[in-house]
Amino acid sequence: MVDNPAYGVPELARRRFLGGGLLLAFAVVGASRKAHAAGEEPSLRAIQGATGASPHGGFDGFAPGGFIRIPPEGPITIIAPNVEMGQGIYTGEAMLICEELEAGLDQIHVVAAPPDEALYKQPILKSQATGGSTSIRGAWTPLRQAGAAARTMLIGAAAQQWKVPARECTAKRAVVTHRPSGRTLTYSALALAASHQPVPKDVQLKDPKDFTMIGKPLPRVDTPGKVDGSAIFGIDIRVPGMKVATVAACPTFGGKVAHVDDRATRRVPGVRDVVRLPNAVAVVGDHFWAAKQGLAALDITWDHGPNAMLDSAEIIRNLRDAHGTVQPVMARQTGDVDTALGKAAKKIGADYELPFLAHATMEPINTTVHVRADACEIWVGTQVPTMAQKLAADGTGLPLDKVVIHNQLLGGGFGRRLSADSIAQAVAIAKQVSYPVKIIWTREEDIQHDQYRPAYYDRISAGLDANGMPTAWVDHVGGASVLATYVPTGWPEGKLDPDAVEGAAKPPYDFANIHVDWVRADPPVPVLWWRGVGPTHNVFVVESFIDELAHAAAKDPVAYRLDLLRNNPRAAGALKMAAEKSGWGGALPAGSGRGVSLHDSFGSHVAMVIEIAVTETGEIKMKRIVAAIDCGLAINPDSVRAQLEGGIVFGLTAALYGEITFQNGRVMQSNFNNYRMLRMNETPPIEAYVVPSSESPGGVGETGTVSAAPALGNAIFAATGQRLRRYPFDRTQLHGAHAEGVVVSSRDAAQKTRVD
């Protein structure tokens, strides 16, 4: 089960905080920091800290480090270092711990970690954050070590009590058994004694063949609460005395509030306050409806600021023009592309374009804040709890340890909740009132004040030998630095933002001569990571273009790829599996086609085949999707399949509908009526296969999204002969184009393949 962290009257919250597992992680910090020694494994470090001199901050039980709390009575608490936003990480991380701890998923409950970099820093991201499909990769070793160390100490405590050698004892389902005598003690009974056991210097992790949980499709711990309405998301928090607010920020980026007339608002029944910020106005009411009515009644005059004329067509033009005017930053140079191009039998080049995208998490952006003179308490679902804490401390002037973050289940993250912009705004609003306030953004506010996946304009080319195989590959990626969002001083000129080329610099294929660079162009639009991060935009270009090369060589797109994968057996394995399961090569009616994509991302190898039919009027009907992933050892194969299924839908939504545009400085989309989502009637059957593997686990959550758009674009080409080099795919170009092999020239000259 998932525990809904403390909420309620502040007094009660405080008491639970002091008495429960959540605060405990806080309480042990002082001790654990003292005990840290450079170079030690985080889990063991944490254990040493927790079991040092401190009596565990008032928690009467076994608190080995940051991840495990075993009280003398009641279920074991697992503190998940990563946040649950649908990817199943509470279950996956609990499985890693419980495999070694020897406890069942039905014997534990999982809570979100409080902000604490010392205990919960993500080793790959190097901060306490959840994103980039890094969670399992980072947790794989430390969480198993934490479970093993705790088990060793519990067994040690039992052995001491029985005065027998520890090696005669085993543990299973939270019970220690002394084999020769058959005596047993539960973990609960051992909790106090285990605290006094020496922390093991080293732990032996299980041989994978002995795993009883890892690798099994175990039921998710958070599912029951998500089918009966009892799961609590940030937006569901209710604190006594709380009011509800909604907010309107200046519709143009960088604009400000010039004047507010709130006379009509104050007459709306249930409206309590109107709060003004430099760039936004919030209306507070007894409930959301009052706040929303009140906001609608406001008469706000905006000072639209420097971006009042912002226009997406111009942004795209600037991105295109940056090629040739901006000095590119080198990302990869192997071999000699110039010489290879000089000798090529055929040269091919194309420009690809990708739009701005919004995240549109299903749970609208919200934060509940109570600012008091001496403390600030925040209830929110965030991917970056320490960043949220820091911004709240800065915003209130309170010391960091007076800001309490109660992290909640996230109704979707997709990168949106890697930003704490809305949390900082909520604190600024809450500071001006004396009561706790829940700030909820309308869907319109969410779409129009997102931080967007930036647009890209990439120029790619290749030289082919007489057999049509690539001898040179040149990829100029053009777009913004997303990392710059996180660097207060900006991303330095001339320095590579690795995210910009993450899926371009190392394609899965053998290219003897490859050149990849980044042409930086930052638009005046707030940008952020979006599901699939760097690879989502790079791989659309790489995988569409390799398909172009296969067709230019008159070769089968799967066979062509396999020819280039002789040194990449895992990618080849995933591709073969997807091809075989999808019936690749089988006959299809006219106007139908299959498209394939392949990528190595986040430590995994993913292939996807989609079969579509295109109607006379250019409508795309998706018939069937098959995906295969080699993600190393799959901790929970069912969660892996679910992530692939969902990630593909997320990517197809963008490929078919996703586009944020700007006109006169404003975002032109506002809600699901004009920022469309894929729906049930459009979603074809999706089969997801996991390639059996014993390699270390790779990332999964982002991968399906990366696969989707290029596979669909390639299927459109197979069905119609039309190569669409920008998404959302323009179906007007497919009118009457479904006759096999007929190549209709592109509408836009910039998007034509250049063949010399």
Next chain:
Amino acid sequence: MMTLRINGQSHVIDATPDMPLLWALRDLLGLTGTKFGCGIAQCGACTVHLDGNPVRSCVLPMAAVGNRDVTTIEAVGETAVGKKVQAAWVALEVPQCGYCQSGQIMSAAALLTRTPEPQDEDIDAAMSGNICRCGTYTRIRAAIKQAAKG
């Protein structure tokens, strides 16, 4: 003041009659299982039953509820169909983030009450008003079929 019958109980609600049912449920009664997703009848996150029929509570003024029975996700498991739907959702691990799932389950339970053995077209018609940003559609379809069987 208005009186609504929700999950078999009468509630006196002190709010203007134009207030959508969603906000009475969530903000006045604390029934937070029903979700806000769009506010314009586009996503289905706020779906509840009115005398067994699925409605989008974000655009349904309380004045329009009258004396009809409101059922929310918190009580749908007390009906035979709702219970089967929830069991199938658990068995097939449908939810990801879970935020849309209250609405999905309410739409599915209403479908199966009306059409105990739905074909794919029935599922499309009944479920396409419910968005799932996590993309759980294939499992929702499978779970509806499983609930219909069991």
